[in-house]
Amino acid sequence: MIPKQQLAEEQQTGALPAAAEQDSWPEAANQLLKLMMARVNSVLLGKSxxxxxVFAALLAGGHVLLEDVPGVGxxxxxxxxxxxxxxxxxxxQFTSDMLPADxxxxxxxxxKRGELVFRQGPLMANVVLADEINRTPPRTQSALLEAMEERSVTADGETIRLPQPFMLLATQNPLRDDGTYPLPEAQLDxxxxRLSVGYPSEEDEIRMLEIAPQRLIPEFLRPVIIPEEWLRMQRDAQSVHVHSALLTYAVQVVGATRSAVELELGASPRATRDWIRAAQATAYVAGRRFVVPDDLKITAEPVMAHRFIVNDGAAVSGVCAADVLSRILTAVPIPSAITEGGRRR
Structure with missing residues (x-):
């Protein structure tokens, strides 16, 4: 835990933004979250x-897939x-010869004991990096399914709970790269x-070259919280208020993806749930106790686009999942009962 004096000092030096607006979360939790993001931003430049x-997805209790070319961070x-x-x-580190037991x-x-004993796999951790997950065949990829949804693993007929919190962040190379296997639809769901890092701006790349190399090493960062504190933040994020009209709006958008002529597969009920949770966590990151329409707009593509399957006819015409989602978001009106601030008129 970061002492209050240090929190105040980092706020004065600009590492920590000022306290949030009315209807915000308690100052200590808000400061801790912003300090965590500030420290990550000090290592990965220009990607605030x-x-x-990513923090919103993890606060919502979800997992993150980072898909991009090698070398972008x-x-x-x-x-x-x-x-x-x-x-x-x-x-x-996923490879082509990795087995589910690994x-x-x-x-x-x-x-020494003369018996079979269970050896824990690397999933037994709070934060797990599944690096280059699509370098391994689907059989091994599917070993993560139970862990991601149930927060448990089964070995020799025995179910073992994973540590709490449990967060999986996977990296993936573009599917055009040699030696990659597409993730099964059940795992993508x-x-x-799914997020992309992207190349840095010219200014950020110059700054990266100017900064001393040791300042860009994550292992030099100090922990801000303990796992129990993160669990409390997750509970707070999931208690953010969502107006019933926004729930209806989300269901209408998701329903439209299931009947879209360009798609073979639309969003699942799990996607609807994840979208609402992601919007709640986005509001929490912003320091609000309620969801506004922009929270849903911002999170729509990262939450849903990777779950779609575009049919052959649309794909030949150059239509992608993001295009279909953008059309649907434009066509489905935001409920008139919602005004700025996410409250009823």
């Missing part, structure tokens, strides 16, 4: 919007987040958000 999106981002959160961090764990022979 991406960092806020995907692994760096995850390592930095793991450092500021505290708790246990493990990295799984991820989940399994029974091994203990010569379990990622709350």
């Amino acid at each position: 919007e991406l960092v806020a999106q 995907k692994t760096l981002l995850v390592r930095a987040i793991a450092r500021v959160m505290g708790g246990e961090f493990r990295r799984i 991820v989940v764990g399994g029974l091994v022979w203990d010569g 379990r990622f709350m958000m």
